[in-house]
Amino acid sequence: MSTAAASLPPAATAARVVPKVHWQERLAQGLLLLCCVLLAVFLLGPLAAILVKSVQDKDGAFVGLLQFREYFATPALQRSIWNTLWVATTVTAITVPLAFFYAYALTRSRMPGKIVFRMIALTPILAPSLMSAISFIQWFGTQGLLKGLLGGASVYGPIGIIMSSIYATFPHALMIVLTALLLSDGRLYEAAESLRTPTWRKFFTITLPGAKYGLVSAAMVVFSYTVSDFGIPKVIGGNFNILAVDIFKQVIGQQNFNKGAVVSLVLLVPVLVAFLVDWRMQGRLHAQFTARAVPYVPKRKRWFDTTMFAYCTIVALLLLLVLGMAVYTSFIKLWPYDKSFSLRHYQYGLIDAGVISSFFNSLKMAFFTAVFGTMFIFASAYLLEKTRAMPLTKGAVRLLASIPMAVPGMVLGLGYILFFNHPDNPLHFLYHTMAILVLATVVHYYTSSHLTAVTALKALDNEFEAVSASLKVPFYKTFFRVTVPVCLPAILDIGRYLFVNAMVTISAVVFLYSPSTQLAAVAILNMDEAGEIGAAAAMATLIVASSTVVCIVYALVTRFLLTRTQQWRVSGLA
Amino acid sequence: MKIATAVRCLASSLVVALAATAGLAQAQKTELNVYTALETDQLKAYTEAFSKAYPNIDIKWTRDSTGVITSKLLAEKANPVADMVVGVSASSMAVFANEGMLQPYAPKGLDKLSSQYRDPANPPMWVGMDVYGAAICFNTVEAAKLGLPKPQTWQDLTKPIYKGRITMPNPASSGTGYLDVTGWMLMMGEAKAWQYMDALHANVAQYTHSGSKPCRQAGAGEFPIGISFEYRAVTTKKSGAPIDIIFPTEGLGWDLEASGIMKTTKKADAAKSVMDWLATPAAMELFAKNFAVVAIPGIAKPLEFVPADYEKRLVKNDFAWSAKNRDKIIAEWLKRYDAKSEPK
Numbered sequence: 001m002s003t004a005a006a007s008l009p010p011a012a013t014a015a016r017v018v019p020k021v022h023w024q025e026r027l028a029q030g031l032l033l034l035c036c037v038l039l040a041v042f043l044l045g046p047l048a049a050i051l052v053k054s055v056q057d058k059d060g061a062f063v064g065l066l067q068f069r070e071y072f073a074t075p076a077l078q079r080s081i082w083n084t085l086w087v088a089t090t091v092t093a094i095t096v097p098l099a100f101f102y103a104y105a106l107t108r109s110r111m112p113g114k115i116v117f118r119m120i121a122l123t124p125i126l127a128p129s130l131m132s133a134i135s136f137i138q139w140f141g142t143q144g145l146l147k148g149l150l151g152g153a154s155v156y157g158p159i160g161i162i163m164s165s166i167y168a169t170f171p172h173a174l175m176i177v178l179t180a181l182l183l184s185d186g187r188l189y190e191a192a193e194s195l196r197t198p199t200w201r202k203f204f205t206i207t208l209p210g211a212k213y214g215l216v217s218a219a220m221v222v223f224s225y226t227v228s229d230f231g232i233p234k235v236i237g238g239n240f241n242i243l244a245v246d247i248f249k250q251v252i253g254q255q256n257f258n259k260g261a262v263v264s265l266v267l268l269v270p271v272l273v274a275f276l277v278d279w280r281m282q283g284r285l286h287a288q289f290t291a292r293a294v295p296y297v298p299k300r301k302r303w304f305d306t307t308m309f310a311y312c313t314i315v316a317l318l319l320l321l322v323l324g325m326a327v328y329t330s331f332i333k334l335w336p337y338d339k340s341f342s343l344r345h346y347q348y349g350l351i352d353a354g355v356i357s358s359f360f361n362s363l364k365m366a367f368f369t370a371v372f373g374t375m376f377i378f379a380s381a382y383l384l385e386k387t388r389a390m391p392l393t394k395g396a397v398r399l400l401a402s403i404p405m406a407v408p409g410m411v412l413g414l415g416y417i418l419f420f421n422h423p424d425n426p427l428h429f430l431y432h433t434m435a436i437l438v439l440a441t442v443v444h445y446y447t448s449s450h451l452t453a454v455t456a457l458k459a460l461d462n463e464f465e466a467v468s469a470s471l472k473v474p475f476y477k478t479f480f481r482v483t484v485p486v487c488l489p490a491i492l493d494i495g496r497y498l499f500v501n502a503m504v505t506i507s508a509v510v511f512l513y514s515p516s517t518q519l520a521a522v523a524i525l526n527m528d529e530a531g532e533i534g535a536a537a538a539m540a541t542l543i544v545a546s547s548t549v550v551c552i553v554y555a556l557v558t559r560f561l562l563t564r565t566q567q568w569r570v571s572g573l574a
Numbered sequence: 575m576k577i578a579t580a581v582r583c584l585a586s587s588l589v590v591a592l593a594a595t596a597g598l599a600q601a602q603k604t605e606l607n608v609y610t611a612l613e614t615d616q617l618k619a620y621t622e623a624f625s626k627a628y629p630n631i632d633i634k635w636t637r638d639s640t641g642v643i644t645s646k647l648l649a650e651k652a653n654p655v656a657d658m659v660v661g662v663s664a665s666s667m668a669v670f671a672n673e674g675m676l677q678p679y680a681p682k683g684l685d686k687l688s689s690q691y692r693d694p695a696n697p698p699m700w701v702g703m704d705v706y707g708a709a710i711c712f713n714t715v716e717a718a719k720l721g722l723p724k725p726q727t728w729q730d731l732t733k734p735i736y737k738g739r740i741t742m743p744n745p746a747s748s749g750t751g752y753l754d755v756t757g758w759m760l761m762m763g764e765a766k767a768w769q770y771m772d773a774l775h776a777n778v779a780q781y782t783h784s785g786s787k788p789c790r791q792a793g794a795g796e797f798p799i800g801i802s803f804e805y806r807a808v809t810t811k812k813s814g815a816p817i818d819i820i821f822p823t824e825g826l827g828w829d830l831e832a833s834g835i836m837k838t839t840k841k842a843d844a845a846k847s848v849m850d851w852l853a854t855p856a857a858m859e860l861f862a863k864n865f866a867v868v869a870i871p872g873i874a875k876p877l878e879f880v881p882a883d884y885e886k887r888l889v890k891n892d893f894a895w896s897a898k899n900r901d902k903i904i905a906e907w908l909k910r911y912d913a914k915s916e917p918k
Contacts (some may be wrong), residue, residue, distance in 0.1 A: 074908065075909070076912050137796070142716075142795060142796045143795045143796065239780055239781055241912070245783070248747065249744070251645055252639075252642055252645055252747070253746050253749075254746060254900075254904065255641075255644055255645050255648050257645075257648070257649065334814045334815065335794055337715065337814070337815065337816060414645070414649055418652075421655070422652055423653045432655060510638065510642055511642070511645070511646050514634075514655075515607070515634035516634070522638075526614070526637070526639070530613060530806075530809070531789070531793065531810055533794070
């Protein structure tokens with residue numbers, strides 16, 4: 001995992017012997033190639049193992065496209081495809097603007113409480129998606145307090161899926177848009193102000209175009225997430241069929257890996273479309289954050305700041321209501337009949353022998369994922385953006401980086417079993433270890449982290465590299481002295497994102513854990529399955545609490561670093 | 575200098591000694607990788623009792639729902655990690671046996687087990703532990719609010735008054751759902767069973783993706799009637815949910831929790847010891863605390879909330895028939911109910 005970063009120092013000594021620019025460029029290209037190979041092994045390998053299944057029958061004999069023909073002959077399929085697409089489109093159309101204005105408020109206003117708003121906005125990724133669906137059922141279900149708001153419609157079905165998915169995808173979108181907005185050139189705004197450009201006009205001519213790339217990326221991530229998540233529709237979807245649930249039915253319900261592989265392939269189509277959109281955008285994008293840029297410092301404007309504050313308060317409150325219901329459930333005796341306060345779910349959860357060790361396993365796994373994942377993802381994104389030539393490798397890395405978002409965790413996990421547990425695979429020793437859980441999790445959450453890194457790097461002018469090169473400063477020095485410090489907010493965000501997601505990931509690891517690497521989120525799934533909603537909520541609360549603590553400690557520890565490296569941007573962050 | 579050397583000597587000899595002890599301890603204890611779908615609290619009790627009987631065998635459990643464990647075992651088929659499988663449904667065991675993943679073994683005292691609660695082959699590929707059958711969870715509080723009478727039979731569920739009040743597991747997602755469907759077929763005959771399901775479909779609010787969920791939803795008052803299974807019904811009621819458990823008199827579909835040894839295991843002797851223990855009356859007494867019917871007749875005691883004639887209500891099962899016709903039945907079920915099962 002850390003090969004890319006770890007192999008840098010010895011190269012530094014070797015670089016003196018050979019003509020510098022040439023050698024370094026080749027080193028960078030070699031490292032990029034290595035990234036590409038690693039991604040291929042840990043993403044394409046398992047996927048290929050799954051895809052081979054799609055042209056085989058149950059006994060492993062080659063049957064060509066028979067499985068596809070059989071599947072497309074099922075009447076439910078077309079409906080599933082249609083349902084999947086319109087639900088995901090609706091979620092995207094609501095989440096992205098919601099997240100954009102939230103990010104806009106955080107970066108372009110001087111409203112109070114920005115740090116609090118930022119933290120609240122990230123809470124949805126602190127708990128498993130399963131929990132949000134349960135919480136929405138408790139708010140809007142038959143026994144729900146807010147049932148009346150739905151006007152007689154049932155929460156089970158598209159309404160529930162859309163609401164829960166918006167909740168779950170909000171922080172993902174926010175992270176990407178925020179990065180795009182943070183890195184904007186203040187000079188443009190100064191120029192606009194000296195020309196007395198009205199606020200709305202600045203918004204449409206500077207802010208929006210500047211955030212275009214981030215917006216497209218965010219839309220892609222939200223869309224793909226909604227398409228591939230099965231936890232939410234499984235819990236709240238009722239009889240509403242979508243593709244991810246079809247995979248669940250085939251793989252877990254009927255153990256038909258072949259048909260499951262077919263549906264997985266169908267599911268990959270939307271991401272390829274999203275990739276093409278992304279690819280086309282690439283050509284039109286220019287760096288906004290040039291070497292001469294200055295960070296934007298928002299001015300105090302009472303009306304604007306108040307409006308933004310009100311908007312963020314409403315969104316934050318809604319987010320807290322969802323989380324609050326889960327926490328509340330963990331403290332009452334029995335929903336909805338005995339709402340008296342009780343700690344029995346915590347006692348049960350804590351006393352239950354396996355749970356505490358699984359909680360520590362989760363912490364360990366999340367830590368490794370954050371450290372090694374961030375290193376690899378940022379380094380590979382850097383090489384991708386700042387290395388010259390190798391268009392083919394670059395295209396491959398870009399494609400590989402955008403695939404994971406569309407691969408349901410369950411499919412990835414199954415692929416890992418089939419690929420790494422194969423007797424002939426030299427990497428077989430990884431199977432049933434902590435390492436394979438970390439690898440699967442990094443790959444599973446690759447896309448969003450990669451996009452954050454790319455968005456941050458894109459906003460950095462290539463001039464930095466050009467100047468360094470002409471001054472004969474090796475690229476790795478520029479990387480550590482300029483790129484990393486400037487991108488530190490994005491790097492820290494990636495680390496935190498990977499950590500909190502690793503704490504709650506279920507679908508990919510449910511097939512991969514061994515008796516000694518059981519995880520807390522899997523324990524939640526089992527408790528929910530057994531009907532212990534209270535205990536499941538208690539465990540989720542524990543995870544949210546510990547993730548929050550880790551986030552705060554993390555923030556404090558890195559604050560020192562931030563103030564040292566980001567003084568030029570301090571107002572944008574505060 | 576001298577002290578440092580002495581310390582180093584001492585340290586290294588300590589390490590060697592520790593390693594030796596650890597090696598010895600390991601030599602005595604056999605570690606067994608066992609895949610299971612049993613509940614965690616059951617596992618705890620069973621493991622404690624087993625460790626007392628066989629202190630030299632250390633069981634490492636990998637626990638998950640039946641669907642996940644079955645998929646995991648099949649996916650690992652090329653290179654199995656598990657040494658044996660304990661407490662997974664007989665329908666899944668039949669699949670493993672068909673795939674050639676199990677090795678036959680006749681545990682000591684096999685002749686004491688009811689012939690219908692083990693693999694008919696001799697020696698058997700798998701041996702049953704206990705029975706879990708269909709049950710209906712009925713929320714009395716919500717029913718009173720809605721004015722719903724308590725149903726007593728499967729036929730009752732087709733009455734128009736229950737429209738939109740019933741949930742049951744989707745047989746395409748859940749083994750329990752498939753057990754319900756085959757149960758109806760075995761008691762009514764195929765054609766009548768489809769007619770029955772057509773009528774039931776008109777009342778079903780939701781087909782869930784797990785066998786436990788209908789009872790959970792009934793317990794939480796989401797949908798007052800849930801078709802689920804006995805063990806989950808009893809635990810839900812014990813947790814304080816206001817439900818009555820109904821065991822329809824026409825008959826109940828059922829499955830077994832069963833165990834078997836993987837063909838590829840290198841620790842067959844230890845696995846055989848586990849199989850022997852699982853078939854002892856002592857083990858059966860532990861199972862009987864959770865289940866009303868266990869594989870050795872005469873051991874089970876009446877359980878709270880479960881009628882005394884429970885075993886008589888079980889339909890005559892045919893696991894081979896269920897396994898063979900699974901794809902066909904599920905395809906027909908999907909055609910009839912899934913494509914049009916969207917909310918109105």
